[in-house]
Amino acid sequence: xxxxxxxxxxxxxxxAPLPRMIAAQALLExxxxxxxxxxxxxxxxxxxLLLVLFSTVDIVDTGAGExxxxxxxxxxxxxxxxxAFTGQAIATGFERRYGVLKRLASSPLPRWGLMxxxxxxxxxxxxxxxxxxxxxxxxxxxxxxGGPVAVVLLLVxxxxxxxxxxxxxxxxxxxxxxxxxxxxxxxxxxxGGGVIVPLDKFPSGAQDVLGLLPISALSDGLRDVLQHGAGxxxxxxGILAVWAVxxxxxxxxxxxxx
Numbered sequence: 001x002x003x004x005x006x007x008x009x010x011x012x013x014x015x016a017p018l019p020r021m022i023a024a025q026a027l028l029e030x031x032x033x034x035x036x037x038x039x040x041x042x043x044x045x046x047x048x049l050l051l052v053l054f055s056t057v058d059i060v061d062t063g064a065g066e067x068x069x070x071x072x073x074x075x076x077x078x079x080x081x082x083x084a085f086t087g088q089a090i091a092t093g094f095e096r097r098y099g100v101l102k103r104l105a106s107s108p109l110p111r112w113g114l115m116x117x118x119x120x121x122x123x124x125x126x127x128x129x130x131x132x133x134x135x136x137x138x139x140x141x142x143x144x145x146g147g148p149v150a151v152v153l154l155l156v157x158x159x160x161x162x163x164x165x166x167x168x169x170x171x172x173x174x175x176x177x178x179x180x181x182x183x184x185x186x187x188x189x190x191x192g193g194g195v196i197v198p199l200d201k202f203p204s205g206a207q208d209v210l211g212l213l214p215i216s217a218l219s220d221g222l223r224d225v226l227q228h229g230a231g232x233x234x235x236x237x238g239i240l241a242v243w244a245v246x247x248x249x250x251x252x253x254x255x256x257x258x
Contacts, residue, residue, distance in 0.1 A: 022109070022116050022120070023117075025109060026116075026118075030121040032091075036091070042087050043083045043129060046078075048132070048133065048136060050071075050075060050195075051137065054067060066142075066143070068142045069226075069227050071196065072142050073223040074223065075133055075195065076133060077215055077218040077219035078195045080162060081214075085163070085165055085166040086182045086183065087166075088118065088122060088162075088166040089169045090182050092166070092167060092171070093175040093179065096170060096171065102257055105257050122163060126155070144226045144227075145225070145226060145229030146228075146229045147225070150230075150231070151225055153232075154222055154233070154240065157237060157240035160248065161218075164250065164251050165214070165243070165247040167255060168247055168251040169181060172256065192210055193215030194216045194223075195219050199220070217235075217239035217243075218240060221233040221237065
C-alpha cells in the first residue's frame with residue numbers, strides 16, 4: 001500500500017464488492033459442508049444407500065414397472081430435503097449458538113447477503129447430489145421420461161420451501177433442539193412423504209394430508225414427470241410455492257441472530 005496524497009492510499013481500503021463477498025462466503029459455506037462428515041452422511045451416503053438397496057432388493061411394493069423408476073424421483077426429493085432443510089437447519093443452528101452468525105452480521109456482508117450465500121451453497125451441493133444420484137440410477141437401469149424444465153422448477157421450488165423451513169427452525173430453536181427436531185422430521189418425512197413407500201399404501205384420509213407436505217409434492221411431482229412423462233405438474237408446484245413463500249417469510253420475520 002502506497003500513499004499518493006494526504007490521507008489517500010492505493011489501493012483504497014474498504015469492503016470488497018458485494019457480489020464478490022457473497023461468492024466468497026458461498027464458497028466457504030460449500031467447503032465447510034462438504035468437509036463435514038455428518039452432512040455428507042445426510043446428503044450423500046443415506047440417499048445413495050436407499051436408492052441402491054430398494055432398487056435391488058424387493059422390500060417395498062412400488063407398483064408396476066421397475067423399482068428404480070419409482071424410487072429415483074423420491075430419492076432426488078429426499079436429497080433436496082436433506083441438504084436444504086436438515087443439513088442447513090443443523091449447521092445454521094450451531095453457528096447461531098456459537099456466535100458465528102452474530103460475528104458475520106457485524107461484517108460488511110449484509111445479513112441478506114449471508115443468507116444468499118447459504119442458499120447458493122445449498123444449490124451447489126444439490127447439483128452435485130443430483131449428478132451423483134443420476135449416474136447411479138442410470139447404472140441401475142433408470143429410464144427417465146418428461147422434460148427438464150418441469151424438473152428444474154420442482155427442484156428450485158422444493159429448495160426454497162425446505163430452506164425457509166430449515167432457517168425458521170434454526171433461527172427460533174436452540175441448537176440441540178434443532179438437531180433433534182431436524183433429524184426427527186427427516187425420518188418422519190422419509191417414511192410418510194412418498195419417497196420410498198407410495199402414498200396410496202396409506203389410509204385414504206392420511207393420503208390427503210400427506211399429499212400437502214412439501215416432500216410429497218416434490219417427490220410426486222418429480223415422479224409424474226420422470227416416471228410417467230407428464231407435463232408441468234402445476235398442482236405440486238403450487239403446493240411447493242405456498243410452502244416456500246410461507247417458510248421464507250416466517251424465517252425472515254422470526255429468525256434470531258443471537
